[in-house]
Amino acid sequence: MSTTLTGACPECETDLSTPPMVKGETLACPECMLTLRVEDVASGGVLSLQMVEVQLRDWGQ
Numbered sequence: 001m002s003t004t005l006t007g008a009c010p011e012c013e014t015d016l017s018t019p020p021m022v023k024g025e026t027l028a029c030p031e032c033m034l035t036l037r038v039e040d041v042a043s044g045g046v047l048s049l050q051m052v053e054v055q056l057r058d059w060g061q
């Protein structure tokens with residue numbers, strides 16, 4: 001049984017391997033530095049990753 005998960009960055013298609021993660025966790029792509037969220041973990045340890053829109057501006061006043 002594998003202890004790492006694999007996935008591909010939806011933005012730059014870099015192959016990623018990560019420690020075990022669960023749905024809803026986030027990671028940063030080491031290549032394009034985008035924040036990715038785990039949408040699903042398929043059997044076999046394949047991650048479905050989705051880009052997270054990061055708010056860089058603080059709109060609060």
Ligand SMILES: [Zn+2]
Binds near residue numbers: 011029030032033
């Ligand atoms: Zn990437």
